[in-house]
Amino acid sequence: DAGITQSPRYKITETGRQVTLMCHQTWSHSYMFWYRQDLGHGLRLIYYSAAADITDKGEVPDGYVVSRSKTENFPLTLESATRSQTSVYFCASRDGETQYFGPGTRLLVL
């Protein structure tokens, strides 16, 4: 089906482990984004990408790494997970000025 998919949908990990969240879009949109959403903070931009091999930091990039070797994929890696990274993570792509979000990944870091 066309759209944005995220995997896994739910993840429990331990402090210090590396975790990669996957994001895949079928539209070939140039721009892609990673957000985290926490109570009291709303959606905060972690990283974004304007095209393959072009990425840039958002509002809260520390502790995260991204790559974009192909237009359709935009994985987010937590290099050494911390409890403060427990959150809901949304991937999005942009068509014109409209953003389309994936269903989210709920991550719990113990």
Next chain:
Amino acid sequence: RKEVEQDPGPFNVPEGATVAFNCTYSNSASQSFFWYRQDCRKEPKLLMSVYSSGNEDGRFTAQLNRASQYISLLIRDSKLSDSATYLCVVPRSGGSYIPTFGRGTSLIVHP
């Protein structure tokens, strides 16, 4: 002033009521604004765009007040299904269109 500010609510209204939310923004150069809707534990989805002349879509009306730097969303004849969080979106300061989301306003419509 923060880039985007919204009253978190919740706004608790009966079915059939009219309710309005405001969203203030700091970037006076912003040209495009949006309202997104987010249902509980789901992803945000575009509700409507807001341009200089405003926008109306059925029971929903979005307006822009550049002088006071705020946008508004008016919902008439509220339905139970309108219960959700409404997110205001404005471009981030400094160039290419990177959106900044407000924290959202929670609406609860009760019977």
